[in-house]
Amino acid sequence: GDGIRARPAMRPPAAVVGMRLAEVDTPALLIDLDAFETNLRLMQQAIAGYNVQLRPHAKTHKCPTIALAQIALGAVGVCCQKVSEAEALVDGGVGDVLISNEVVGAAKVARVAALAQRARISICVDDPEQVVVLAAAMAQADPQSGLGDQATTLDVLVEIDVGAKRCGVAPGEPAVRLAQLVSQQPQLRFAGLQAYQGSAQHRRTVDERRAAIAAAAELAGHTRDLLQAAGIECPKITGGGTGTFLLEADSGIYNELQAGSYVFMDADYAANEWAGSGQPAFQQSLFVWTTVMSRTPGVRAVVDAGLKSSSVDSGLPTLADETPAKYVNVSDEHGVIALNGAPDYALGQKLKLIPGHCDPTVNMHDSFVCYRGDRVEAIWPITARGCAW
Numbered sequence: 001g002d003g004i005r006a007r008p009a010m011r012p013p014a015a016v017v018g019m020r021l022a023e024v025d026t027p028a029l030l031i032d033l034d035a036f037e038t039n040l041r042l043m044q045q046a047i048a049g050y051n052v053q054l055r056p057h058a059k060t061h062k063c064p065t066i067a068l069a070q071i072a073l074g075a076v077g078v079c080c081q082k083v084s085e086a087e088a089l090v091d092g093g094v095g096d097v098l099i100s101n102e103v104v105g106a107a108k109v110a111r112v113a114a115l116a117q118r119a120r121i122s123i124c125v126d127d128p129e130q131v132v133v134l135a136a137a138m139a140q141a142d143p144q145s146g147l148g149d150q151a152t153t154l155d156v157l158v159e160i161d162v163g164a165k166r167c168g169v170a171p172g173e174p175a176v177r178l179a180q181l182v183s184q185q186p187q188l189r190f191a192g193l194q195a196y197q198g199s200a201q202h203r204r205t206v207d208e209r210r211a212a213i214a215a216a217a218e219l220a221g222h223t224r225d226l227l228q229a230a231g232i233e234c235p236k237i238t239g240g241g242t243g244t245f246l247l248e249a250d251s252g253i254y255n256e257l258q259a260g261s262y263v264f265m266d267a268d269y270a271a272n273e274w275a276g277s278g279q280p281a282f283q284q285s286l287f288v289w290t291t292v293m294s295r296t297p298g299v300r301a302v303v304d305a306g307l308k309s310s311s312v313d314s315g316l317p318t319l320a321d322e323t324p325a326k327y328v329n330v331s332d333e334h335g336v337i338a339l340n341g342a343p344d345y346a347l348g349q350k351l352k353l354i355p356g357h358c359d360p361t362v363n364m365h366d367s368f369v370c371y372r373g374d375r376v377e378a379i380w381p382i383t384a385r386g387c388a389w
């Protein structure tokens, strides 16, 4: 559409295409299109020399328009975390989605099987019960799926815990046993391993991240070798995020990368050490647009973007402009900026905030207001906003 949908309908849109950025009402979620497009290109260039495919994580943007742009530039498909996100992406025209997560519960599993009739769907497992339930749901959704190759199949990845202590079976023999069970189901295809090291992404130093991914790659490679010895082909080893993706690419073990945040970046990623990582300097492209709504001259300003406009789980937002002033305190609808010697802001002045964490911030907004220079160029609905089920 060309305007943010107002609720109720008589309320004017906060932004329309062609408007000056200065006129966009707040709080709004902005994308700087020049920076965003640069990030997409930088990623493709960074991995061009490696034997890896890019499958960016769409939980970051929840937006089919962006997923299709990533695919047009060379991505093989996208990842998402939730069944409802996958449905929104497929509805939006994305043909290949990895649900990089475990899915449990009869209703959800039935939806996965139905979605697999419409698009290429892959999914992670870390428990034999999930394997059996997925196979049964596929047989139910597609009566032909008992026929193996001639029928629709679901690609299943065995997730291994390579150090993040979240989901995943232990690498080595436990993973091989689960892969064997997957291969025995005619309705399922064993597609490989998910070996995502999430706890490495924000380790601040390059050395810490390098050590974590070296250990993860070693565990994944060992598991792949055991699979081979057991006669099970392992076509894919997938993982990697914005903090480490070049390490996975360079490992020679991983052949698919799942970075998501690189399209936008955030204050938490900005706090990582990047020099010496070899990774490109992604630009901040996502901002929360906010208005100064109250002032205590010489001391503070209060803006209209609080924790309902910018997530604070990974730290407070920062000010995009170079200034000694600092966003120091947050409540639901207010953000307090300490001036720290900076001149007073004008009442009604609009500012760009850099969110602490891009993914949950995106989930708070209905649309991206995309601008170039000082003009709104596009408005992209955040279609999978709220799709947590």
Ligand code: PLP
Pocket (backbone or CB within 6 Å): 057, 060, 079, 100, 196, 198, 201, 239, 240, 241, 242, 243, 258, 259, 260, 261, 262
């Ligand atoms: N893959 C998985 C399984 C994830 O959970 C995440 C994020 O948490 C990512 C990839 C992408 O990470 P990032 O957004 O930090 O690039």
Ligand code: MN
Pocket (backbone or CB within 6 Å): 261, 357, 358, 359
């Ligand atoms: Mn995140």
